Amino acid sequence: MTTSRPPTSAAAAEPDEPGGPYGDPLDAVRGIVPLVVERAGQAERDVRVDDEVMERLVAAGTMMLMAPRDYGGAEAEPSVLIDVVQELSRADGSTGWAVMASMSGTGTMLTLLPEEGARAIAGSPNPMCAGQAPPAGTARRVPGGFEVRGRFSFASGSAHAGWFLGGYRVLDESGEPVLDADGRPSTAIGVVPRAGVELLGGWDVMGLVATGSYDYEVVPQVVEEHFLRVDGMDALRGGPLYTMGLKSLPGVGHAAFALGVAQRALEEFAVLAAVKKRPPSGPLNGNVAVQRDVAQWTARHRAARAFTHDAFTRLYQVARDGGERTPELQADCRVAATHAVYTAAEITREVYLASGSEGLRDGHAIQRCFRDAHAASQHLFTAEHTYVDAGRIYLGTPGLTPRHTEVMTYTFAPPLPA
Structure with missing residues (x-):
């Protein structure tokens, strides 16, 4: 059985340690990525992340990256979380999604619950x-x-x-x-x-x-x-990762997942384009239309990644420095996540169409990227109404109430009334 008991609080991470007592989290994940890629197909058939993959992620401390330092977590900065989840999702979308959901849920509960409850979870054999x-x-x-x-x-x-x-x-x-x-x-x-x-x-x-x-x-x-x-969603403990807004945190993972899946689709297409021929011309990578499309896909992907890092880093820095978490800053984070998810869905769809019969086949990574990105686009957190909510804030629409601004950080908020 997979367990993830954290180290004792005496071994808690220092603020300048991105991975806490476990070392560099991105390096650790990169060491596990080959196994994630190898087991991705079987994981889909089993409808669960591979046990050995999860055991290695637990041992590396990945599952505690969003947990408070008091409980052996890392309280990693958003930039670290984005890079880690993107790398895992690049290897396999399902693994990246499951890990980011568990990291978020575990960190939130350890930060939100009364002390005795949080300690009971953290001290259990498996706090995930x-x-x-x-x-x-x-x-x-x-x-x-x-x-x-x-x-x-x-x-x-x-x-x-x-x-x-x-x-x-x-x-x-x-x-x-x-x-x-x-x-x-x-x-x-x-x-x-x-x-x-x-x-x-x-x-x-x-x-x-x-x-x-x-x-x-x-x-x-x-x-x-x-x-x-x-009746409370304010953090009871922890640093700026939580004071930036507990309800903002899911956006980090949603955006990073999308960026990773889109990156994998682009990489797989580059490999395919070097060998796939479409008569009467040669390989796809020599076709000017394909070259144009790849450049545009790459630009859209990198723009989404830059927006994601910028939005969450700025909100984190404000929280760290004791500044005001304005509705505009929170809206930026919500829009960055939604934009990344929709951009990934668009890119993977276009890559899938350009891949021809190869992307159609079960087991091909392009097909899985297409399916995973479109499944993620159905999540309520990144539904299209978030653009409307953010637009109201950007425009300074009269009559905004605390509920209108709070919706920007509420994980499962319904659409606002007209």
Whole structure:
């Protein structure tokens, strides 16, 4: 069984150590990439990331890059996280996605939950978290804590998770909804151990197959109060990675995943174009139209990567220096992530079309890149409405409320009303 117990807090990372006690995280991942590439096809058939791949990533500290230093994590800067997830996703989209989802979920829970709950997770044999945050379940207050239950979807990395997170509507002891200070339904986010979850299947998809993002049920059970955070999404501990906004963090991984998959598609096409001929001309790489297309794809990819690094680095630096996290800075991060995802979908589609029958075949990396990028484009976090939300902020649309600006960093925010 894969475990990822972190080092003790005495070995916690120093601020100038990008990978904490594990060394350079990008170098470590590059050493694992050949195995990821080798096992990618079988992982898709198994609908789970390869066990040996995950064990090596755990040993390298990759799964704790977003965890607080107090719990043996690295609190890596966004630039490091982007490079690591991009490199893994370049090797295999499903592996990159599962890792970034687990890193994000684990780091968020260790930062968000009350101290006793966070320490229980970090000290467990396997602190990796999977699951979904929208309040699809209920948490009814009972003596000793809360009785939680609910059905959820999209548990990316479920095969290797020790804990499953979920969002809950809070109920009082009689089962009636609890209201927060503003009169809105009270919600909570929290975790249950793997033994308290039943995987339901439901992951019959065209792309990101090996993420094993199954539906799951949190069976009725009582959890202690410290395993839930009620009506709060501010970080309780950690440095600027979390003060930049816990709800901004998923964008780092979504963008990096997309950049990695698009990069792999471009690399695979360059190899194919050197040998594939389209009569009556010679190899594709000698065709001026193909040369033009490749240059344009490369420019779009590098522009998306530059925007991603710029947006998240600026927000991180503001958080580090104690500055104001303006709506514009947060909007930039959300737009950078959405733009990267849509750019990757467009590039992989065009590469797939240009590849001819080779890209059509099962097992070809171009086909898998096409499927993975388009599967990722369906995620609500990078849905097209984020452009509308950001546009309102950029334009200074009158009547903006805190909810309008908060949506820029909310992982599962619905579209705003007109």
